[in-house]
Amino acid sequence: MKKFAIFKPIGTFKKGTIHIHKKWAKGLKGIEDFSHLIVLFWLHQAEPTKLLIHPQRVESLPKVGVFATRSPSRPNPIGLTVVKLLKRRGRTLWIEGFDAWDKTPILDIKPYTKGDAIKSYNFPEWLKFLYRNKKRLETINKKDDLKKTNVSFFRNKK
Numbered sequence: 001m002k003k004f005a006i007f008k009p010i011g012t013f014k015k016g017t018i019h020i021h022k023k024w025a026k027g028l029k030g031i032e033d034f035s036h037l038i039v040l041f042w043l044h045q046a047e048p049t050k051l052l053i054h055p056q057r058v059e060s061l062p063k064v065g066v067f068a069t070r071s072p073s074r075p076n077p078i079g080l081t082v083v084k085l086l087k088r089r090g091r092t093l094w095i096e097g098f099d100a101w102d103k104t105p106i107l108d109i110k111p112y113t114k115g116d117a118i119k120s121y122n123f124p125e126w127l128k129f130l131y132r133n134k135k136r137l138e139t140i141n142k143k144d145d146l147k148k149t150n151v152s153f154f155r156n157k158k
């Protein structure tokens, strides 16, 4: 087995758009017939891998393994996001719902299809806690003051 894989970025993200490199532009034919896309990208500014982490850096949450999270700090910092395709003009795609920074290299794009939609699934208590406190945590995050947060996972648990 090869020890390394070489990726060929197909484009770059900038201000709500993905610009596909000329070389790969032909590969976009027909993409505008899909409302949603799966975008795979390289989290190029990710910090070194941490195998055990507090989800979203909330220290009151128990540490979990990186593969049980969406943390960018992973052995292969590949991001995956389902986005809405608003329009395509030539080799530029206007998208909604993307969570990467400008200049993020795009590795691949696939259409979102029926087979991707799972109606019933389970997820852990700590993630339910993060969803419940989303607004509050976003405010704290902006202040970069997560360590001082008194948002308590255990206190909020039923």
Ligand SMILES: C[S@@+](CC[C@H](N)C(=O)[O-])C[C@H]1O[C@@H](n2cnc3c(N)ncnc32)[C@H](O)[C@@H]1O
Pocket (backbone or CB within 6 Å): 042, 043, 044, 045, 046, 047, 070, 071, 072, 078, 079, 080, 081, 099, 100, 101, 104, 105
């Ligand atoms: C938690 S990751 C999740 C990405 C994707 N939805 C996934 O699940 O793979 C998204 C966060 O990574 C950070 N981020 C965005 N672009 C990045 C980049 N190019 N390199 C490193 N971190 C990035 C931002 O803080 C963003 O909110």
